[in-house]
Amino acid sequence: MAQSYKLRLEISRWDPDRSKGWVQGYEIEAGGILRFTDVFRKINEELDPTLAWNSSCEHAQCGTCSVLINGRAMLACELLVENAVAQFGTTRFKISPIGVAPVVRDLVVDLEHAYERVHRSKPYVIKRVENPLKGGEYRVSPRTLDRYVEATRCINCFCCAAVCISSNKGFLGPNAMLASIVRMMDPREGEKKERLKLLYSERGLYRCHTSKGCSHVCPKGIDVAHFLALAKQGDFQGGRPAERR
Amino acid sequence: MGKKLRISSKTECDALIIGAGGAGLRFGVELLEHKPGLKIVAVTKVGHPQKSHTNTAQGGLAAVDPEDPFDDPVYHMFDTWKGSDCSADQNIIKKIVESAWEQVIWLENHGMHFSRNEEGRLSKRTFGGHTVRFGEASAFRAIYEADRTGKGIMDTLWFEALKGGISFLNQSVATELLFKGNRCAGAVIFNQKNGKFVTVLSKVTVLATGGSGQLYRVTTNCRQNTGDGVGLTLRAGLPVMDPEAVQFHPTGIVGPGILASETLRSVGGILRNKDLEPFMERYAPAMKELAPRDLVARAIENEIREGRGVVNPDHKIEHVWIDLRHLSDYVHDVQIPEVSGFFKKFVNLNPKKDLCPVRPSNHYHMGGIPTDEFGRVMADKRRPIDSLFAVGECASASFHGFNRLGTNSLLELITMGKFAGQKALEYLDQGVESPEGKPGEKTFGLFSQFLEANGKESVFTLRRELQSLMTEKVGIYRRASGLEEAMERIRELRERAIHAPIENKSLLMNQELILRWELENLLWLAFATARAALERKESRGAHFREDYPERRDEYHHHTLVRMERFGRLEISSRPIDMSLYNKKGAHWERFGILERKY
Ligand SMILES: Cc1cc2nc3c(=O)[nH]c(=O)nc-3n(C[C@H](O)[C@H](O)[C@H](O)COP(=O)(O)OP(=O)(O)OC[C@H]3O[C@@H](n4cnc5c(N)ncnc54)[C@H](O)[C@@H]3O)c2cc1C
Ligand code: SF4
Ligand code: SF4
Numbered sequence: 001m002a003q004s005y006k007l008r009l010e011i012s013r014w015d016p017d018r019s020k021g022w023v024q025g026y027e028i029e030a031g032g033i034l035r036f037t038d039v040f041r042k043i044n045e046e047l048d049p050t051l052a053w054n055s056s057c058e059h060a061q062c063g064t065c066s067v068l069i070n071g072r073a074m075l076a077c078e079l080l081v082e083n084a085v086a087q088f089g090t091t092r093f094k095i096s097p098i099g100v101a102p103v104v105r106d107l108v109v110d111l112e113h114a115y116e117r118v119h120r121s122k123p124y125v126i127k128r129v130e131n132p133l134k135g136g137e138y139r140v141s142p143r144t145l146d147r148y149v150e151a152t153r154c155i156n157c158f159c160c161a162a163v164c165i166s167s168n169k170g171f172l173g174p175n176a177m178l179a180s181i182v183r184m185m186d187p188r189e190g191e192k193k194e195r196l197k198l199l200y201s202e203r204g205l206y207r208c209h210t211s212k213g214c215s216h217v218c219p220k221g222i223d224v225a226h227f228l229a230l231a232k233q234g235d236f237q238g239g240r241p242a243e244r245r
Numbered sequence: 246m247g248k249k250l251r252i253s254s255k256t257e258c259d260a261l262i263i264g265a266g267g268a269g270l271r272f273g274v275e276l277l278e279h280k281p282g283l284k285i286v287a288v289t290k291v292g293h294p295q296k297s298h299t300n301t302a303q304g305g306l307a308a309v310d311p312e313d314p315f316d317d318p319v320y321h322m323f324d325t326w327k328g329s330d331c332s333a334d335q336n337i338i339k340k341i342v343e344s345a346w347e348q349v350i351w352l353e354n355h356g357m358h359f360s361r362n363e364e365g366r367l368s369k370r371t372f373g374g375h376t377v378r379f380g381e382a383s384a385f386r387a388i389y390e391a392d393r394t395g396k397g398i399m400d401t402l403w404f405e406a407l408k409g410g411i412s413f414l415n416q417s418v419a420t421e422l423l424f425k426g427n428r429c430a431g432a433v434i435f436n437q438k439n440g441k442f443v444t445v446l447s448k449v450t451v452l453a454t455g456g457s458g459q460l461y462r463v464t465t466n467c468r469q470n471t472g473d474g475v476g477l478t479l480r481a482g483l484p485v486m487d488p489e490a491v492q493f494h495p496t497g498i499v500g501p502g503i504l505a506s507e508t509l510r511s512v513g514g515i516l517r518n519k520d521l522e523p524f525m526e527r528y529a530p531a532m533k534e535l536a537p538r539d540l541v542a543r544a545i546e547n548e549i550r551e552g553r554g555v556v557n558p559d560h561k562i563e564h565v566w567i568d569l570r571h572l573s574d575y576v577h578d579v580q581i582p583e584v585s586g587f588f589k590k591f592v593n594l595n596p597k598k599d600l601c602p603v604r605p606s607n608h609y610h611m612g613g614i615p616t617d618e619f620g621r622v623m624a625d626k627r628r629p630i631d632s633l634f635a636v637g638e639c640a641s642a643s644f645h646g647f648n649r650l651g652t653n654s655l656l657e658l659i660t661m662g663k664f665a666g667q668k669a670l671e672y673l674d675q676g677v678e679s680p681e682g683k684p685g686e687k688t689f690g691l692f693s694q695f696l697e698a699n700g701k702e703s704v705f706t707l708r709r710e711l712q713s714l715m716t717e718k719v720g721i722y723r724r725a726s727g728l729e730e731a732m733e734r735i736r737e738l739r740e741r742a743i744h745a746p747i748e749n750k751s752l753l754m755n756q757e758l759i760l761r762w763e764l765e766n767l768l769w770l771a772f773a774t775a776r777a778a779l780e781r782k783e784s785r786g787a788h789f790r791e792d793y794p795e796r797r798d799e800y801h802h803h804t805l806v807r808m809e810r811f812g813r814l815e816i817s818s819r820p821i822d823m824s825l826y827n828k829k830g831a832h833w834e835r836f837g838i839l840e841r842k843y
Contacts, residue, residue, distance in 0.1 A: 056297075112416075
């Protein structure tokens with residue numbers, strides 16, 4: 001197994017102290033199964049301690065390490081060196097921050113800024129319907145849950161928002177829409193009117209052109225565009241007829 | 246030399262949450278449920294609370310459904326007590342276990358997407374160590390959201406925090422606790438995004454900074470888990486409890502250390518060494534791979550130590566194999582798809598065809614900041630500090646004693662978070678205090694040293710060296726000589742760290758600077774851990790001494806260590822609460838000092 005690769009990474013850098021941006025090349029030897037986050041760490045340890053990059057769990061569960069690799073939005077922790085070489089057919093990689101928020105330094109963007117859109121779409125239950133079983137759980141049939149459970153897997157990595165052509169034009173973005181669609185489909189949410197207003201607002205669903213860029217890049221494999229398309233048609237039953245209560 | 250560090254501004258709030266993970270936010274949301282409109286600031290080291298480590302927990306959380314005809318809270322209490330190697334506090338066990346179901350319902354009612362059974366009720370599954378009728382059969386007690394229970398909890402809590410108006414202070418670290426007499430007055434926070442230090446004065450403060458897995462070379466923990474809360478507490482002159490109680494999971498995926506769940510072994514995975522020998526037969530002839538976590542971890546570690554491990558060439562880490570090749574496609578595709586997926590995704594191997602590399606991986610810190618049953622931080626054995634709380638993995642109440650059962654941590658977050666929040670209400674009538682001394686003095690002492698160092702050492706190398714040292718000498722196997730050597734070397738590392746320069750002197754999003762600060766916390770925790778491990782001349786739960794392989798009743802107590810100055814350590818003890826046993830209620834005889842046999 002163990003093959004090692006000589007990589008050339010061209011990383012977009014940004015120095016906030018001097019408000020200066022440039023592209024810096026790094027040549028580094030890396031084992032095939034290192035993740036790109038491992039490679040960044042290796043750069044820090046061996047070549048340049050000042051390179052800033054973001055991550056947390058580093059196993060594709062938190063969505064902190066999203067970057068553009070040769071133009072494609074992805075989680076750096078999920079890309080192994082040997083897979084990257086195979087996928088892109090090269091050992092040269094251009095790496096830049098995802099453009100969903102202002103850059104703080106190098107590859108680190110201001111996630112708070114990006115999350116602002118998700119916050120606006122009110123991911124929580126706005127107003128609960130009355131629970132027939134006081135002190136117990138709401139009854140939610142597994143089939144009802146099945147309709148939207150895929151969408152609840154979103155980790156807000158913003159890869160979809162980074163590729164969505166509409167995101168720049170005031171659109172709240174695919175993942176923000178998804179968060180609100182989940183609550184439209186969640187039988188516990190009692191405030192559907194406000195949700196509809198939100199979804200069909202100026203910054204809402206109509207900005208989406210169903211180009212499916214979002215579904216294509218989602219590291220969780222969520223068919224984001226499908227959920228958005230159904231919601232545009234006012235279908236919050238996941239394309240299936242409403243279940244009888 | 247360099248810029249003069251200073252506090253840029255001062256703000257006041259009702260409650261300050263240091264660490265906006267599961268435990269911290271449950272605390273905040275509890276406050277808001279009683280008093281909407283409170284001004285609460287939640288600080289997190291990551292870019293947004295959702296990125297906190299609670300997010301990655303998979304398995305589930307334990308709770309006994311009162312309508313379950315087979316299960317009973319007393320069984321859960323027993324399992325926790327036994328699992329802790331008779332070292333958890335029984336008042337805490339009782340309190341947490343008895344409120345577990347209510348807290349699960351709370352989460353569900355607030356919108357968490359739990360998995361459901363056919364009746365639309367919460368699904369339950371079994372989990373290692375959880376039994377009914379005192380060990381007779383497996384209990385269906387783990388409530389879960391598919392394989393992302395932690396994410397479900399984290400989401401529900403940050404959603405509620407957002408809804409209630411908690412302000413998030415992201416990508417920021419608390420660097421110093423502030424006090425006025427016996428009362429905590431707030432903290433100094435360093436905001437990495439704007440490079441500013443601010444003083445936050447609060448009526449109540451809670452520490453909820455999570456784990457400290459980065460102390461070891463291979464860990465299931467995230468990059469930010471560097472024991473900051475424990476570091477802050479020690480430097481404030483307050484005690485830390487049972488630092489030596491560190492849990493290792495037997496099967497972390499090499500090299501990242503990603504958790505490969507127990508399920509791999511329960512469905513028939515076989516552990517093999519470099520000669521492909523199924524070595525568990527030698528360590529546990531009857532139970533083999535199904536022996537308890539710590540035993541399997543020790544067996545693997547021993548194989549590696551005796552030269553029967555394999556070195557992974559990319560990550561340069563030794564491991565053994567787990568063989569899943571003989572399992573049917575059904576098992577692979579239906580019973581272990583996620584974990585199988587991890588091997589594919591992170592080491593590019595196909596578990597149907599390839600041997601997969603695993604090794605023990607640091608997983609959880611049972612020890613931490615000692616608290617009472619309300620989550621109040623203890624100044625000593627008996628006296629709590631006013632208005633300072635600690636909850637979650639950084640705290641130790643102690644619910645887990647010397648060994649934590651799977652699914653009990655998430656339960657602890659949401660219950661202790663709630664209890665502490667409730668108690669904190671009592672402190673809200675007082676105003677904020679102005680702290681003693683100069684806020685920032687301790688912080689600037691450290692940070693200017695970091696920024697001005699100009700030797701030849703590298704912060705990265707020092708961190709690696711510390712991690713290797715801890716793994717070798719203060720890891721799964723410990724002995725007096727190794728622990729003494731470790732203490733000596735930790736002192737040296739700290740000396741060398743003083744001369745480790747930072748190339749970029751900026752305060753703006755300077756990860757090297759944060760790494761240096763984290764190294765300081767790790768060094769403090771490392772020293773306290775090694776010293777406490779040396780003091781405990783016995784083996785108890787996850788703490789295993791080769792020179793004292795048995796548990797000894799003379800050590801039936803918690804360790805308390807205090808280290809206001811690095812390397813100057815005072816050790817004392819705190820009794821283990823045995824109230825379930827002493828009160829002689831139903832089944833009291835199950836809560837005595839049990840023999841450790843599975
Ligand atoms: C891979 C994995 C799987 C697990 N699975 C399970 C499971 O199935 N069931 C179970 O019960 N337990 C499980 N656990 C354990 C459990 O997930 C953790 O113990 C728990 O989530 C810790 O929660 P917390 O709120 O204490 O800390 P965290 O969620 O880690 O939150 C800590 C917060 O503090 C912040 N912080 C840290 N330092 C500072 C600082 N200096 N200043 C400001 N903020 C700071 C962090 O950024 C973060 O926001 C698992 C653990 C791991 C690693
Ligand atoms: S389908 Fe819609 S939301 Fe998705 S990328 Fe295209 S425009 Fe954006
Ligand atoms: S929908 Fe997918 S790509 Fe978009 S933020 Fe969520 S997980 Fe990321």
